[in-house]
Every structure is written in C-alpha cells, then in structure tokens.
Amino acid sequence: MRFARLVWANLMRRKLRTGLTMGSIFVAFLLFGILCTIREAFSAGINLAGADRLIVRHRVSLIMLLPRSYAERIAAVPGVDAVVHWTWFNGVYRDDPRNFFGTFPVEPDAFLDMHREYELPEDQANAWRRTRTGAIVGRALADRFGWAIGDRIPLVSPLWPRDGGGAWEFEVVGIFEAAKRQADTSNFFFRHDYFDEARAEGKGQIGWFMVRVDDPDRTAEVAAAIDAEFANSPAETKAEPEGAFAQGFIEQIGSIGTILMAILGAVFFTILLVAGNTMAQAVRERTQEIGVLKALGFTGSRVLWIVLAESCLLAAIGGLAGLAAAWAITVGGSPVPALLPVFYLPGRDLLIGAALVVALGIVAGALPAIAAMRLQVAAALRRNA
Amino acid sequence: MTRTSTMDHPSLDGGAALVEVVGVEKTFRRGAEEIHVLAGLDLEVPSGEFLALMGPSGSGKSTLLNLIGGLDRPTRGSVTVGGERIDSMPGRRLAAWRARHVGLVFQFYNLLPVLSAERNVELPLLLTSLTRGERRRHVAAALSVVGLSNRARHTPRTLSGGEQQRVGIARAIVSDPTILLCDEPTGDLDRRSADEILALLQALNAEHGKTIVMVTHDPHASARATRTVHLDKGLLEATPPEESGR
Numbered sequence: 197m198r199f200a201r202l203v204w205a206n207l208m209r210r211k212l213r214t215g216l217t218m219g220s221i222f223v224a225f226l227l228f229g230i231l232c233t234i235r236e237a238f239s240a241g242i243n244l245a246g247a248d249r250l251i252v253r254h255r256v257s258l259i260m261l262l263p264r265s266y267a268e269r270i271a272a273v274p275g276v277d278a279v280v281h282w283t284w285f286n287g288v289y290r291d292d293p294r295n296f297f298g299t300f301p302v303e304p305d306a307f308l309d310m311h312r313e314y315e316l317p318e319d320q321a322n323a324w325r326r327t328r329t330g331a332i333v334g335r336a337l338a339d340r341f342g343w344a345i346g347d348r349i350p351l352v353s354p355l356w357p358r359d360g361g362g363a364w365e366f367e368v369v370g371i372f373e374a375a376k377r378q379a380d381t382s383n384f385f386f387r388h389d390y391f392d393e394a395r396a397e398g399k400g401q402i403g404w405f406m407v408r409v410d411d412p413d414r415t416a417e418v419a420a421a422i423d424a425e426f427a428n429s430p431a432e433t434k435a436e437p438e439g440a441f442a443q444g445f446i447e448q449i450g451s452i453g454t455i456l457m458a459i460l461g462a463v464f465f466t467i468l469l470v471a472g473n474t475m476a477q478a479v480r481e482r483t484q485e486i487g488v489l490k491a492l493g494f495t496g497s498r499v500l501w502i503v504l505a506e507s508c509l510l511a512a513i514g515g516l517a518g519l520a521a522a523w524a525i526t527v528g529g530s531p532v533p534a535l536l537p538v539f540y541l542p543g544r545d546l547l548i549g550a551a552l553v554v555a556l557g558i559v560a561g562a563l564p565a566i567a568a569m570r571l572q573v574a575a576a577l578r579r580n581a
Numbered sequence: 582m583t584r585t586s587t588m589d590h591p592s593l594d595g596g597a598a599l600v601e602v603v604g605v606e607k608t609f610r611r612g613a614e615e616i617h618v619l620a621g622l623d624l625e626v627p628s629g630e631f632l633a634l635m636g637p638s639g640s641g642k643s644t645l646l647n648l649i650g651g652l653d654r655p656t657r658g659s660v661t662v663g664g665e666r667i668d669s670m671p672g673r674r675l676a677a678w679r680a681r682h683v684g685l686v687f688q689f690y691n692l693l694p695v696l697s698a699e700r701n702v703e704l705p706l707l708l709t710s711l712t713r714g715e716r717r718r719h720v721a722a723a724l725s726v727v728g729l730s731n732r733a734r735h736t737p738r739t740l741s742g743g744e745q746q747r748v749g750i751a752r753a754i755v756s757d758p759t760i761l762l763c764d765e766p767t768g769d770l771d772r773r774s775a776d777e778i779l780a781l782l783q784a785l786n787a788e789h790g791k792t793i794v795m796v797t798h799d800p801h802a803s804a805r806a807t808r809t810v811h812l813d814k815g816l817l818e819a820t821p822p823e824e825s826g827r
Contacts, residue, residue: 198707205695488691491652492705492752493680495673574653577687 203505206478214510217474221514221556222521224467225549229522231456232545236378237536238452239442248277248412249310250419251441252405255432259284261401262431264392269425270405275418277410280306283403285391287351287364287384289341297337298383299351301391310406313379320345320370328390330369334381336530338371345369349384359396380538406438464552471560475507479564486568487576500569507561508554515553519546599760599792600626600649605658607644607815618644620815621658626760631786631793633806640812642796643764649794650683650762651675663759680708684753684791688765690745692737698748699724699733705756723751727781743774750781754791761785763795767802779805 207214252270254260264281271279280303287299304324308316316324316332324330333343343349350363358364366386374381392399409418419435426433436444479486486499494502523541530539607619618641626632626649634642647653648660651667660668663682667675692701699720706716724730727747737745746766753761763782767775783805785791795806803809811818 198713201700202693202696202704202707205693205700209695484691485693488687488693489704490676491650491679491685493676493678493683493708495676497673498708572653574647577647577652577691 199502199505203502203509206482206502207506207509209478209482213474213477217471217510218514218517220470221467221511222518224463225515225518225553226521226525227463227518228460228549228552229519229541229545230525231460232549233522233526233539233541234536235452235456236540236542236545237530237538247437247439248409248415249438250407250409250415250422250435251438252407252419252422252433252435253403253441255423255434258404260431261398261403262405262433264400264402266426266431266433267405270407270422273418273421273425275409275411275414275421276407278306278310278408279405280310281388281402281405283388283391283401284355285351285353285386286355287353289349289351291352295341297340298380299353300383300385301388302385303388307385310408313374313376314372314381315375316370316372320372323369324387327367327369328387329365329367331366331384331386332370332372333368333384335371335373336381337384338368340382343368343371345371351384356391356398357396358394364394377540378538407435464556468556468560471507471511471556472563474510475503475561475564478506479503479568483571483576486571487573490571490573491577496569496571499571500565503565503568504558504561507565508557511553511557511560515549515556519549519553598625599628599630599663600624600794601659601661602645602649603659603661605645605648605655605660607641607648607653608656618815619648619655622812622815622817624810624817626792626794628792629786629790631783631805631807632795633803633809634794634796634812635798635800635803635809636812638798641815642812645812646762646764646794646796649760650685651679677708680705680756682759684756684758684761686746686749686753686761686763686766688768690737690742690749690769692745692748692752694737697734697736698729698740698751701737701748702751702755704752709756719755720751723755724748726754726785727751741774742770743777746770746774746778747781750778750785754785754789759792761791761793763793765796765798767797767799772801775799775802 252262252266254262261283267279267281270276282300282302285299285301287297289295289297304321308314308321314334320332324332331349338344345368347368349366349368351366352363366384372381388402407418407422409415415437419437422435423433489499490496523546526539526541530536602622602624605619605622606617609616609618618639622641622645624645634645636642644653648655648668649662651660651662651670655668658668659666665678667678670678692698693704696704702720702723703716706719709716711719721730721733724733727750729744729747729751732740732744732748737748740748746769750766753763761782766782767778770778779802782793782795786793786807793806795802797803
C-alpha cells in the first residue's frame with residue numbers, strides 16, 4: 197500500500213493515453229459481459245436440462261410427427277418414470293408474425309409434474325384443469341403483452357388451422373414463474389385435448405415426447421430401449437438426453453459458443469496489444485526515473501511489482517467498470533424477449549471476467565516490467581546525461 | 582536535521598578511510614570498441630571529508646562516483662565503503678546497501694515529475710519500516726534543513742532549478758545516509774542558486790558531519806570542498822596547491 201500513491205501517480209501521468217486505454221478495456225469487458233449473457237440465453241435450455249430427462253422425436257426430423265399412442269408404449273419401457281408430449285403450434289398473435297412466442301398444446305397434469313422448473317399456484321393449476329380453452333403463460337410473456345388472468349387471447353396457426361376456420365381462442369387462467377433462473381417464461385401452454393379435437397388435420401399426432409427416467413445413470417440404456425421398441429415401424433424414433441437435444445437444436449444456427457469465443461478471442465488479443473503498448477510506452481518514457489528509483493535502493497523485483505501493479509490497476513479500472521456496465525444492462529431484462537427470453541449475466545461469467553482482468557493486467561505489464569527490472573542503474577542515468 | 586539515523590544500520594564511521602578505491606579499472610564497450618574510462622585508480626576518502634572530484638569531460642569523474650555509490654561495478658579492482666566490499670556485493674544486497682548508506686544528488690535533480698516535493702523526498706523512506714507518521718516527520722525535517730518547508734506540496738515543474746535541487750538534496754539526506762554523492766550538483770544552476778546549494782552542502786558537511794564526494798567542473802564549487810582531486814584519462818593527478826581546498 198505504501199507504493200500505491202506512486203503507482204497511481206504514474207498511471208495518471210498521461211491522462212489522455214490512460215483514459216483511452218481504459219476506455220478500450222472497458223468496451224472489451226462490456227462486450228464480454230453482453231456476449232456471455234447471449235451465450236447463456238442460448239444455452240439456458242442445455243443448462244436447465246434435467247439429467248433424468250430424454251427427448252424422443254421422429255428419427256428423420258423434429259418436424260415430423262409421432263403417434264400420440266406411443267406414449268403408452270414408452271411408459272411401459274423399463275426405467276421410464278413419466279411421459280409427456282409437446283407439439284409445436286406456431287401461434288401468431290394479432291396476425292403479426294413479429295409477435296412471436298412459443299406455443300404448445302400439452303396435457304396439464306403430466307406437464308406440471310414433469311416441469312418443476314415452472315411454478316404455478318395451485319388454484320391456477322386447478323383452473324387450467326377445469327377450463328378446456330384455458331392457457332397458462334409465462335411471466336415474461338404476460339409482462340410483454342400486458343396480459344392478466346381472465347384475458348382472452350386469439351391465436352392463428354399457419355401449421356394447425358382450426359376445423360371450420362377462424363382463430364383459436366384461449367383464456368389466460370394462470371401465469372407461471374421461473375423456479376430456476378434459466379427457466380424460460382416466455383412460452384404459452386394450452387390444453388392438448390382442446391387442440392386435438394378442434395384441429396382440422398393430424399388428429400392423434402404429436403411433436404415429440406419428453407421422458408423422465410427413474411435413474412439418471414440409465415438414460416442411455418433407456419433411450420436405446422425406446423428406440424428399439426419402435427425400430428422398423430413407420431415412425432421410428434430417436435431418443436436422446438434433453439441437454440443433447442437442446443444443444444443440437446441451437447447448433448442448427450451454428451456453434452454459438454465457438455462463434456462468441458472467436459469474437460472474444462479477437463477482442464482480447466487486440467486489447468492485450470493496446471494495453472501492452474500503453475505499458476511499454478509508459479515504462480520506456482520513464483527509463484531515467486526507474487534508474488533513479490533503483491539508485492535510491494529500489495530492487496529490481498520491487499520495480500517489477502510496481503510496474504505490474506500499474507498495469508493491473510489500468511486493467512482493473514477499465515475491466516471491472518465494463519463488467520459492471522454489462523451487469524447493469526442485463527439486469528434490466530432482455531431488449532428482445534421474443535428472441536432471448538432468458539437474459540442475465542451469470543455470476544460464473546463475472547468471476548471469469550474478473551480473472552481475465554487480472555490476467556490482462558499481468559500479461560500486458562509483464563514484458564515492460566521485466567525490462568524495468570533488468571534496467572542497469574548507471575545506463576539508465578547516463579541516458580539523461 | 583537530526584544526526585540520529587532514521588534507519589537501523591551500523592555506523593560506517595570507522596575512523597579510518599570511509600571510502601577505499603584500490604586499483605580500479607572500468608572499461609565500457611561500444612560495439613567492437615573498448616573504452617577505458619578508469620585505469621588502475623586508487624583513492625581514499627576519510628570520514629567527514631568534503632571531496633571535490635574535478636577533471637575534463639570523459640575523464641571518469643561520474644564513473645568513479647557511480648562506483649563509490651554502488652551504481653556500477655568496476656572491471657577490475659575493489660571499492661570498499663565503510664569496510665564493506667561493494668564491488669562484489671550481489672545486486673539485491675547492493676540495492677539495500679545503497680538505500681541505507683548512500684544519498685545521491687544529480688545534476689538534473691532527477692525528481693519524479695508526477696510527485697510533489699514531499700513525496701519525492703519520501704521515496705527513500707518507502708524502503709524502510711517507518712510508519713506513515715514517522716516518514717512525514719522525517720520528510721518535514723529534511724525539507725526544513727533545505728529551507729523548503731513552504732514548498733512541500735509543489736510539484737517539480739512549479740519549482741525553480743535551485744528549489745528542485747534543494748528537494749533533491751532533501752531526498753538525499755532524508756534517510757541520514759553515511760555518504761552524500763553529488764554529480765555536478767550546480768551544473769544546471771545560475772550562480773546565485775549554485776552558491777546556495779554549495780553553502781547547503783558545506784553546512785551538511787561542517788555541521789552534520791556528512792561525508793560528501795562531489796563531481797564538478799566548476800573551480801568555484803570545488804573551492805567549497807575540503808579537498809580537491811583531479812582526474813584525467815582515468816587516473817588521479819597531483820592536486821595543484823591553489824585548488825586543494827580550504
């Protein structure tokens with residue numbers, strides 16, 4: 197601490213240069229925070245995926261349907277604890293495709309039992325059981341459109357026209373909250389019996405099954421048994437862990453993690469050069485002063501630590517401010533809730549960011565600090581003579 | 582300025598020569614060329630002496646001063662200060678030795694421009710175990726000795742050359758070193774400021790018993806010393822009687 201004033205004074209020697217470098221580091225870590233948030237938004241489903249859950253879909257493609265009657269046969273496979281089915285409804289609200297959100301017909305009891313990551317008050321769950329056209333909506337979705345319980349919501353589905361034409365009518369009977377932070381509360385669930393009875397075609401067909409196994413260590417074995425059950429049938433299945441399914445779904449638009457890491461890698465490499473150049477200049481222009489410090493009795497290692505402290509302080513002010521700004525932005529919620537409903541900067545990434553701040557400070561300051569440490573006193577003083 | 586040491590170090594005032602330079606040679610390399618700056622030089626500086634080193638440019642005065650202060654090492658020969666061989670001392674120990682025993686005054690002051698006068702003076706004390714309050718008291722005392730108590734908060738660029746050099750002297754004496762090494766301390770000053778600095782050095786020698794070795798080109802400055810030696814081509818010359826000091 198006794199050298200803190202010296203470190204700070206040296207850092208503030210060239211205010212413009214220091215400010216610009218800090219600004220660059222700030223932007224880099226702001227970008228880091230935002231990109232980590234986006235990656236988390238994309239991978240929330242993977243992170244949330246239960247280790248004990250399987251997705252069973254058509255072997256050819258997710259968009260191909262499976263018979264609903266498979267549910268009983270899947271439930272009979274040894275190791276299966278519960279089965280629930282989902283179907284992609286593709287509902288459009290107010291005839292505007294920009295009002296996009298996930299819409300799925302499900303069976304209320306089986307669904308609520310399977311998805312404990314959603315919290316729905318018991319009276320609202322009972323209302324859903326009682327109301328044939330009832331729907332439950334996530335908190336984020338309700339907030340987005342200002343919906344409340346009792347509102348009537350008309351949806352049109354280009355995939356599933358209603359028998360006799362016209363919009364599908366739903367009544368909001370419940371609003372669910374996220375029991376876990378990664379849970380997506382931007383979806384709309386309604387009753388499958390209403391859907392199946394009123395749809396014009398495809399009756400008895402569903403999109404995919406979600407299966408809970410009684411032993412998470414046996415998921416691979418149970419998945420193989422389910423696929424074997426439907427082998428050589430007109431609709432063969434592909435069963436896989438929920439996490440792998442979510443990962444595969446996301447990777448349809450590319451490896452988000454790899455893309456983000458490539459961007460961050462380029463940003464940090466550039467910032468390393470900027471900060472390293474700043475420190476190298478800072479040390480080079482005070483060669484004679486470092487010589488004076490050594491002449492006064494400062495050891496090489498003490499000079500090294502002073503330069504490294506300066507470099508780390510430079511990185512810390514810019515970097516931590518950038519992380520704080522990213523956190524402040526994300527804590528306000530998603531700017532595009534339809535696209536990125538789960539939007540927060542995980543604490544894990546904040547810690548990684550803080551570690552990167554320290555690493556940046558050390559790496560950027562290492563070469564100038566070593567040069568300062570090795571500087572010969574008499575040679576440094578002669579440069580001024 | 583108190584004579585009590587601010588640092589816990591043994592006295593180097595052994596009574597005999599404080600500085601003993603024996604057979605010292607110093608060679609610099611510039612590409613393939615070897616430059617012999619000092620050629621087998623011998624010198625003794627008794628404790629309490631104010632010695633002026635004179636000579637033409639390139640005669641090796643500053644090199645000799647650097648060797649005595651442990652800022653550089655001789656190519657051959659030995660340098661002993663207060664009974665300690667400093668020419669063969671490991672770098673880390675030598676740095677600690679400098680901090681304890683050597684006060685340096687430079688021609689161009691060499692103050693850190695980002696620090697105030699008092700912070701510049703405090704620098705050597707940062708290497709000691711003194712508390713903040715103790716350091717502050719020592720700094721105030723040193724600035725008082727050089728007559729700059731009222732300029733403590735000023736940065737070097739707001740001080741005149743003479744004032745900056747006085748800050749440099751305060752920094753040199755704040756840790757109560759055994760020996761003061763001054764490299765052309767008046768070389769960048771006008772006559773009046775130079776006289777003030779020389780009077781200050783004289784007082785430090787006469788009143789506080791500081792051993793001072795001063796490199797200078799200026800006969801007016803060397804006249805303040807108790808002894809003057811001349812260097813030429815890396816060797817000491819016999820001192821002309823009219824320049825041998827008081």
